[in-house]
Amino acid sequence: MSRADGANREDGAVAGIRSAAAGTATGGAGANLLALRSHNTALVLDLLRTAGSDGISRLELAERTGLTPQAVSKITGRLREEGLAAEAGRRASTGGKPRTVLRLVPGAGHAVGVHLDRDEARVVLCDLAGTVLAEARSALHLGAGADAVVERTARQVEELLPGARGALLGVGVALPGPLDHARGVLHRVTGFPEWDGFPLRDALARRLGRPVVVDKDTNAAALGLAVAGEGGSFAYLHLGTGLGAGLVIGGSVHRGARTGAGEFGHQVIRLDGPVCGCGDRGCIEALCLAAVARGDLAAAARVLGTGAANLVGLLDIDLVLLGGRTVAAAPGEFVRGVAAVLAERARRKGTPGDPIPVRLAAGGSRGVAQGAAQLMLAPLFGRRDG
Amino acid sequence: MSRADGANREDGAVAGIRSAAAGTATGGAGANLLALRSHNTALVLDLLRTAGSDGISRLELAERTGLTPQAVSKITGRLREEGLAAEAGRRASTGGKPRTVLRLVPGAGHAVGVHLDRDEARVVLCDLAGTVLAEARSALHLGAGADAVVERTARQVEELLPGARGALLGVGVALPGPLDHARGVLHRVTGFPEWDGFPLRDALARRLGRPVVVDKDTNAAALGLAVAGEGGSFAYLHLGTGLGAGLVIGGSVHRGARTGAGEFGHQVIRLDGPVCGCGDRGCIEALCLAAVARGDLAAAARVLGTGAANLVGLLDIDLVLLGGRTVAAAPGEFVRGVAAVLAERARRKGTPGDPIPVRLAAGGSRGVAQGAAQLMLAPLFGRRDG
DNA sequence: CCCACTTTCGCAACGCTGTTGCCAAAGTGC
DNA sequence: GCACTTTGGCAACAGCGTTGCGAAAGTGGG
Numbered sequence: 001m002s003r004a005d006g007a008n009r010e011d012g013a014v015a016g017i018r019s020a021a022a023g024t025a026t027g028g029a030g031a032n033l034l035a036l037r038s039h040n041t042a043l044v045l046d047l048l049r050t051a052g053s054d055g056i057s058r059l060e061l062a063e064r065t066g067l068t069p070q071a072v073s074k075i076t077g078r079l080r081e082e083g084l085a086a087e088a089g090r091r092a093s094t095g096g097k098p099r100t101v102l103r104l105v106p107g108a109g110h111a112v113g114v115h116l117d118r119d120e121a122r123v124v125l126c127d128l129a130g131t132v133l134a135e136a137r138s139a140l141h142l143g144a145g146a147d148a149v150v151e152r153t154a155r156q157v158e159e160l161l162p163g164a165r166g167a168l169l170g171v172g173v174a175l176p177g178p179l180d181h182a183r184g185v186l187h188r189v190t191g192f193p194e195w196d197g198f199p200l201r202d203a204l205a206r207r208l209g210r211p212v213v214v215d216k217d218t219n220a221a222a223l224g225l226a227v228a229g230e231g232g233s234f235a236y237l238h239l240g241t242g243l244g245a246g247l248v249i250g251g252s253v254h255r256g257a258r259t260g261a262g263e264f265g266h267q268v269i270r271l272d273g274p275v276c277g278c279g280d281r282g283c284i285e286a287l288c289l290a291a292v293a294r295g296d297l298a299a300a301a302r303v304l305g306t307g308a309a310n311l312v313g314l315l316d317i318d319l320v321l322l323g324g325r326t327v328a329a330a331p332g333e334f335v336r337g338v339a340a341v342l343a344e345r346a347r348r349k350g351t352p353g354d355p356i357p358v359r360l361a362a363g364g365s366r367g368v369a370q371g372a373a374q375l376m377l378a379p380l381f382g383r384r385d386g
Numbered sequence: 387m388s389r390a391d392g393a394n395r396e397d398g399a400v401a402g403i404r405s406a407a408a409g410t411a412t413g414g415a416g417a418n419l420l421a422l423r424s425h426n427t428a429l430v431l432d433l434l435r436t437a438g439s440d441g442i443s444r445l446e447l448a449e450r451t452g453l454t455p456q457a458v459s460k461i462t463g464r465l466r467e468e469g470l471a472a473e474a475g476r477r478a479s480t481g482g483k484p485r486t487v488l489r490l491v492p493g494a495g496h497a498v499g500v501h502l503d504r505d506e507a508r509v510v511l512c513d514l515a516g517t518v519l520a521e522a523r524s525a526l527h528l529g530a531g532a533d534a535v536v537e538r539t540a541r542q543v544e545e546l547l548p549g550a551r552g553a554l555l556g557v558g559v560a561l562p563g564p565l566d567h568a569r570g571v572l573h574r575v576t577g578f579p580e581w582d583g584f585p586l587r588d589a590l591a592r593r594l595g596r597p598v599v600v601d602k603d604t605n606a607a608a609l610g611l612a613v614a615g616e617g618g619s620f621a622y623l624h625l626g627t628g629l630g631a632g633l634v635i636g637g638s639v640h641r642g643a644r645t646g647a648g649e650f651g652h653q654v655i656r657l658d659g660p661v662c663g664c665g666d667r668g669c670i671e672a673l674c675l676a677a678v679a680r681g682d683l684a685a686a687a688r689v690l691g692t693g694a695a696n697l698v699g700l701l702d703i704d705l706v707l708l709g710g711r712t713v714a715a716a717p718g719e720f721v722r723g724v725a726a727v728l729a730e731r732a733r734r735k736g737t738p739g740d741p742i743p744v745r746l747a748a749g750g751s752r753g754v755a756q757g758a759a760q761l762m763l764a765p766l767f768g769r770r771d772g
Numbered sequence: 773c774c775c776a777c778t779t780t781c782g783c784a785a786c787g788c789t790g791t792t793g794c795c796a797a798a799g800t801g802c
Numbered sequence: 803g804c805a806c807t808t809t810g811g812c813a814a815c816a817g818c819g820t821t822g823c824g825a826a827a828g829t830g831g832g
Binding site for chain 1: 415416417418419421422425426429451452453457564573574618619631633635640641642643644645646647648649650652653654655656657658659664665666668673689692695696697699700701702703704731734735736737738739
Binding site: 417418419443444445455456459460482483485 | 780
């Protein structure tokens with residue numbers, strides 16, 4: 001069995017090649033040289049992005065990727081030719097030639113993120129680093145019909161475009177409710193049956209003449225957090241007018257085959273409990289929002305924490321992030337309450353190590369729109385669907 | 387932005403390269419040519435395995451992988467040289483030279499799977515195709531101490547080894563309870579505190595002089611089912627003396643950073659419900675087993691179904707498989723009951739498409755041991771940790 | 773039976789990947 | 803000022819999948 005020689009690897013690097021089968025035909029997952037280059041380039045680009053304005057040296061890139069310094073030199077050479085990377089000074093010498101620091105050129109590419117919330121539209125223009133360069137907000141009336149909303153959104157996007165000196169990669173759109181990420185079709189928009197099955201991605205792409213990607217708001221927010229540096233696997237729990245989750249597993253957003261993943265609000269945690277709007281009984285969302293409505297934030301946090309603990313146990317994730325308007329109104333209360341439930345359950349199970357941390361999600365009310373822009377940017381850095 | 391040219395790919399093939407970063411150094415996820423070859427070889431090998439004794443032609447391999455026919459010829463040529471693949475007749479002509487059929491040579495490699503259950507040890511010898519060539523069972527007394535169990539298990543393994551004419555890849559061990567898959571260390575064995583922190587993998591590997599991998603029984607069972615052909619993402623729910631789950635996401639077992647994923651039995655689904663053995667209240671396991679104890683299988687199935695529906699909603703998986711002694715005692719009842727809850731929830735949510743199917747897991751009482759053997763075999767076919 | 777055609781599949785040349793060997797450049801420190 | 807260390811580019815290289823082409827092995831019409 002000489003086939004084993006390629007298999008004995010350590011765990012981190014084992015997750016190496018899967019994202020890069022670019023350049024091959026449609027069907028399988030076979031990888032060719034173009035795919036290889038694409039993968040390694042994305043990896044280097046992601047490290048440059050993460051390093052930010054501090055920059056990162058070639059040798060450090062080599063260490064982090066496991067590639068040889070010479071390979072990194074070739075890759076960064078191409079990136080510099082394309083204008084995506086640039087030299088940015090040098091580090092202090094350690095007894096020899098000092099390392100040259102490289103950094104990402106943020107202005108080399110841009111993307112627009114659109115957040116269609118229930119009553120407000122928010123559009124941001126971001127550069128490659130994810131920095132918001134321009135922003136616009138306006139009231140949103142879904143009842144005006146799909147065509148009107150598409151037209152109005154398109155105009156808002158176009159108003160921001162002059163801010164993008166570099167190329168525009170495309171537009172990412174995030175909105176609540178069930179939809180098909182792969183096809184860009186909305187399944188249903190609560191309260192507006194005329195939207196059922198609307199092909200938002202294609203409609204907006206045709207109107208703008210640019211690539212468009214559509215995703216759930218919770219997924220966009222989670223992607224934004226992942227790109228912003230939250231490593232490993234985590235859950236973003238969004239408690240606003242509803243309750244939903246975005247799951248990041250191994251750095252990629254987990255959507256499931258039907259973009260249905262993250263259905264957190266209607267997890268049943270009290271069998272035969274009070275009836276929820278969905279028709280079921282004892283859903284987290286109903287229990288949690290009822291507690292909020294009667295002002296009992298401790299109870300709301302405990303309910304949320306129970307659901308979070310179920311999720312943490314099921315997926316063994318590393319971190320829980322909380323967000324949404326309701327959480328933002330009393331962040332400490334929710335973070336402490338959820339953390340307490342998690343700590344209590346971890347104590348009971350006696351698992352070694354520290355309990356799973358709970359934090360308030362960064363990004364605030366702009367997080368979803370920024371994450372929506374990342375729907376177009378993240379693939380450049382090797383982050384695809386989980 | 388000429389960087390985009392490598393990025394515009396379709397979704398299926400996008401998942402291409404990640405598993406193959408073999409041959410590089412320790413840290414990152416950079417991929418080199420050896421990794422590329424390793425990945426594509428594993429892909430071809432997996433298709434050969436899946437095709438079974440029917441075999442598969444080179445051109446079909448090319449279509450399925452997205453590689454060119456010539457690349458497939460080179461890869462299968464290497465595999466034939468190494469004795470892993472062989473020609474197996476030819477197909478009917480379609481007007482030209484008939485396609486040559488290739489098949490996996492199952493005897494080219496073997497692995498041993500060990501299932502340490504609470505009261506019984508089960509050892510199987512499998513070939514590359516996963517076929518069980520030899521089997522042994524014996525009573526297991528964990529109270530005899532770690533050294534005695536390791537020694538006894540090692541002897542059982544050695545007794546089966548003569549059945550492996552080809553090379554032995556190693557031994558996979560599956561057992562219940564929390565453990566560290568990456569390090570091969572048991573955290574805790576219920577009822578036997580002397581096992582706490584025992585480095586089972588290293589102890590058995592030293593004794594046998596062969597590679598050993600350790601995993602939870604539910605994960606092994608799920609891996610076995612995945613390799614046996616259950617595609618996509620699914621959950622294996624095991625209801626025996628306890629209740630646990632094995633999660634397969636995108637063809638790979640999802641373990642989480644601490645091998646803790648699949649903690650399903652202690653998901654709380656009835657807040658303030660009856661006290662469970664774990665100290666919490668309203669755990670699925672407690673509710674389900676209590677219902678079984680009082681003979682109310684319909685209630686047990688409903689509880690299990692509620693947990694399954696939570697899981698399906700959270701992860702958007704494609705399939706639920708049921709197994710374990712308790713399920714095996716009344717499979718129809720459980721399958722129907724769980725399916726009914728899933729169908730009801732799907733109906734309420736009004737999601738398009740068929741409801742998620744529920745089936746009895748194949749493999750029966752031997753499934754875990756076979757899955758344990760796959761812990762060693764599956765990496766050859768490109769299946770690594772999710 | 774022969775010949776044109778189709779289809780499979782291997783050989784050889786090729787382009788491109790990361791790798792290796794080597795050396796110039798650019799510092800430190802005695 | 804010189805020895806040394808460290809960085810990083812140039813050039814040659816091995817090996818990957820790809821392309822061009824032709825031999826092999828069938829079918830089917832004349």
